[in-house]
Amino acid sequence: MTEFWQTLVTQRSALITALGQHLLLSVISLAIAMAIAIPLAIWVIPKPKTANVFLQIAGVLQTIPSLALLGMLIPLVGIGSVPAVISLVVYALLPIFQNTYTGLTEIDPSLEEAATAFGMTRWEKLRKVELPLAFPMILSGIRTALVMIIGTATLAALIGAGGLGTFILLGINRNNNTMTLIGALASALLAIILSFALLGVKRIKLKPFLITVAVAVVGFGGFGIYKLVQPQPVSITIAGKLGSEPEILINMYRDLIETDNDNVKVTLKPNFGQTSFLFSALKNNQITIYPEFSGTVLEGLVKAPAKQATSATGIYQQAKTALQKQDKLTYLAPLKYNNTYALVVKRSFANKYDVHSISDLAKVKSQINAGFDLEFLDRNDGYKGIQKKYGLSFKTQSMSADLRYEALNQDKVNVTDGYSTDSQIRQYDLVVLKDDQHLFPTYQGAPLMRTATAKAHPEIVRSLNKLRGKISATDMQEMNYEVNVQRKSAAKVAHHYLVTHHLLGGER
Template identity: 55%
Template sequence: MQPVINYLNTNSGEIINSLGQHLTISFIAAIIAILIAVPLAIILINHRKIGELVLQITSVIQTIPSLAILGLLIPLVGIGTIPAIIALVLYALMPVFANTYAGLTNIDPLLMEAADAFGVSWRFKLFKIQIPLALPMILTGIRQAVVMIIGTATLAALIGGGGLGTYILLGIQTNNNNALIVGAVLAAALALIASGLIRLLAKVPLKYLTFAIIGIFTLAGIGWGVKSLEFQQQETITIAGKMGGEPEILINMYKDIIENDQPQIKVKLKPNFGGTSFLFKGLQSQKIDVYPEFTGTVLQSLVKTDKAIPHRPRLAYQQAQKLLQSQYKMTYLAPMQYQNGYAVVVRRSTAAKYHLHTIADLTQFPALKAAFDPDFYQQSDGYPGLKKFYHLHFQNVKTMEPALRYEALAKGKVAVTDGYTTDPQIKKYKLVVLNDSRSFFPPYQGAPLVRTEFARSHPQIIKSLNKLQGQITTKQMQTMNYQVTVQHKKASQVAHQFLQQHGFLVQKSSKR
């Protein structure tokens, strides 16, 4: 447990922020679901056929995989918290509506007949008889919905919604069990606490329960207002990064350089925001202002082109820059020196035994066991292209998740795997990157990507970001990745230390 405790202490600020995001998303989704499902059930008390139809519809929604719902919502409402909340509301409707409807329609008919005989109004009958009698079932439905919402909200991290799912995904991608345990345990604990609180609410008289709900809404509104005022006091720009340690290092560098040059600007970071498509859509929809992207990724995944990807880094960048501007009105700033491109990796002992120096040397040893990332195994710039280009044909090839393939290589279960040139595992396991002597792999140089409109209105920010042009070697980035991923240092500290050591920060930031 000590490594988990150390991880909690080291990342306490970020974890608390993710916990707050998780609570916010879950709270908003639960309130919206209750405000829709409970009144709808009340309206349909005397319309049984329509009530059964609504019950069937909400049940069908529950059978749709959550990832499918998120995928359908992205083209309509973009990425971030909004599609995550909508998906959670859709999932929560069924338990809240079903229990409320069942509770209201299964009240003893004799009680209802007695109320009618006394000539009470429908309002009196609803609030003094029906709702109090149905309240235990209503709260049961709400409890089920809240527990489900908190658990499902971890998927919000897939579309840049934040929350505790960020640590679960980060743990899976980087093979960091500490992050995985923190995310999973906190989400489970949050669900149990919420369930227990709702159980306690079932014992509270209805009128006090009403006051409690009003108080919660009031406090939430005050908190939201204070937060909005804080952001209005100074200009805020949002910088996001993909999953993993390296993108987090880069966005912290961007933040430090911008705030060092222009203290009046507040930079908001969104680390582990999601994959390439989510970040690009976030940039288009103005949910984020800057994110680091790689030339090879731009040319293969973002822009439309019939041209082959140039193998010279400068030409690849120029092509990516031109296409981003013409197709999307995006400005691609000048790249850094290092490349985070594909690589073929072996153990040092394997390289020595078979005298391996280049990828071409592997053609003489087809019996070596290979394990590749599923994407690398299928993509044209991965193993399929590598086979044709180098005439490379392994007799035994497996696909393996990125976090596991290095471990399998280090333990001798496989002899060859793919990787990225800045992966910290290369340093950790003292592996050998075989030279791509014929330049098969396309260039992957990182650079800030912004909307052209943003670049024109923020020339000083662009000037600050351009300080990283041609800076940071592959070895330097690999070392920083090692510090974050293997030694579990905070990305913000590693980035700040590098910038200070290399003279990028003229004066020490007052916020540190």
Template identity: 55%
Template sequence: MQKLIQVIIERKTDLLLALWQHVQISIIALVIAMLIAIPLAIWVVRHRRFSEFFLQLTSILQTIPSLALLGLLIPFVGIGTLPAIIALVVYALLPIFQNTYLGISEIDPSIEEAADAFGMSSARKLFKVELPIAMPQIISGIRTALVLIIGTATLAALIGAGGLGTFIMLGIDRNDTSLLIIGAVSSAILAVTLSLVVRWFQSIKPIHAILAFLSLLLLIGSGSVYTTYYNRIENITIAGKLGSEPEILINMYKELIEDNDEHANVQLKPNFGKTTFLFSALQNDQIDIYPEFSGSVLETLVKGKVAKHQTAQETYDLAKNMLSKEDKLTYLKPMQYNNTYALAVTEKFKKENNLNNISDLAKINGLLKPGMTLEFIDRDDGMRGLQKAYGFKVSAKSMEPALRYEAINDGRINLVDAYATDSELKEYNLALLKDDKNFFPAYQGAPLMKTKFANQHPKVVKALNKLAGKISNQDMQEMNYAVNVKKEPAASVAHQYLVQHDLIKE
């Protein structure tokens, strides 16, 4: 409990920002869903032959897996808040539409007849009779939708929209229970609180409910306007993928840029998402710079088949040229370390089975119990291609990055994929098997940006090129260990390295 409180105190600013982002996304999505679902349900009540179609349609939309829906939206609307809101609206339609439709359609026919007998118009009957009677059921649908939205909105962190999901994703990535608890509990408290607020609206006079609701919208709108105005100031936005290593790097970028240009205003977006999300954000001017690996460029971001078994320099040169040619992007000089894929086993398992090279695994094929990330299992330069190159065949369990290390430490699995600079290799005393057939491509990190941005910001390019050829594999593994295991802030670790290597002054 003491550790949890300490983490909350240390991260209170980040928590408040994430909470505000979560509230904004959730309320905006709820309002849009209400504006679509309630009028549609009222119309369907008057045209009941369409009722089954719309009930089925909203039901089908809600069955689409949230991650799949976000992935489908990215090519059309990019990443960030917009696709998150669209996805949340889709999930909120069913409970609001269904409850509004049932609430009105199930009103006692004698009440409808009485209203008609008094000569009420359709609009007057709707607002004076039908909606007041159906309101408890409509509010119930809105509350259900709101709780659903708040829970699903945690996935917004995967596409750079922020929110409380940032804490959950960071907790999973760093195996930090405190961050997981903060994200999950905060989301649950927010859901209960806003659900009670919606219920309170039902208990007060309609005019007061309308005024309170408009005040809430004004507050959220003012925050959005302020954010939009603030973002008009020219900032340099640097994002990083999930994990300690990208966060360390972007903090180095920030310090180097600001040290080289006192007028630079750098904003960081750590744990922004996976490779394709960041690349899309860069192409759509949602961010200006992010660190990318040469192997990832050739495997994921550029078109066409790429030759295998290249040197690190050849891999970087090809990645740089193809990015420039295909996407008009500038790939700055790479750092020294090569964060390539690797296979790891415990020291005990290595000794018991006389393992040194990856090719040795073919001799103990029946003993292997691999646990690997889904990305590694599915990649051509991962498990799929590896088994062909080395001649062994096993079925690997798909696991979250942090969980696979826990599993091998507990003995539930005996082989994991790894990155050469992972802190867990040191933490759990794991041994890397030599890639004796040079299967894995080189993965050297370097800043990626638009060529237009690079031409407009020569001081930024000069500052970031100070990292060229710096940071060894050992350096990066030690820095990752400091963040993930010793729980030191990534910004402090980055600063210490830059000072120790005379890249900035103390």
């Protein structure tokens, strides 16, 4: 409990921000879903066959995995709040539509006949009789949708929309159960509080509510116009994949750019889940820069060259050329360290079976129970490459990249994939098996941006190129260790490196 309260106090500012983002996403999504589902349900009351079609469509939409839906939306609407809201609205439609339709169609027919006998029009019956009688059922659907929205909104953090999912993802990634618990508890409490708050909706009077909304619109609209007429700084968005290392790098990018350029405002979007999300967002101009690795570019983002280079310089040059030719993207100067893939085992396993290289796994393949990240399982420089180049096939299972080291440490698996700069290698005293057949290519990180942006802002390119050839593998592993194990801020760790290596001014 001590650690829980300490984390709550130190992270209170971030928690309040995440809570506000989560609340805003949820409320907007619920309002849009209500605006679509309730009128639609009213319209189809005389058309039961049409109503059944809509119910089936809403049901099918709800079966689409949320992560898949987010991935499909990114090429269409980019990243951030827009795709998050769209996906949340999709999941909220069914309970609101279904409950509204059911509530309105199950009204006692004698009450309908009485209303008609009093000479009420269709609109008057709806407003004075049907909606008041169906309101408890409609409200129940809205509450169900709200709880569903708040739970699903945690995935919005994967596409840069923020929210309480940030705490959950960071907690899992850094093996910090306290942060995960705080994010989960906050999400659950938010759902409970808003669900109970909806019970008081029927006591709200319409006229004061509309006046409040009008005042808010005028106020925010006036502020927006004021902001538009003010001189605006150059605004860029730097995103990073999930994990401490990308977060450290994007904080370095921000510090270098903002220190050298007074008129540039940088927004960071850390902890995206998938490479494909970021790459798509960059091509669609939803982000400005993100750190990418040369090996990843050649293996998954561009058409592979007929003959792939083997040297670090050659791999980087091939990646740079292919990115420019295929997608008009500029790949800036690379860092020093090679963050390549690795197969990792516990030291006790290595000693027991005398395993020191990937080839050595052949003599114990019947004993292997491997846990690999899904991306590694499907890559030619991952498990597919191991099967082809080493002639090895063994029992595997897919698991989240965030959980694989913990599974290895708890003997749930005995082999896993990792990266050579992972802090967990030091933390758990693990053994990296030698890639004696040279399967894994060199992975040098470098800033990736649109060529149009690079040409328009050469000052940003100059700032980022200060990292050319900097950061050794030892440096990166140590910084990852400070963030993941010692629980230091990625921003402070990044800034400290830049200062101590004389790339910035004084310590902040």
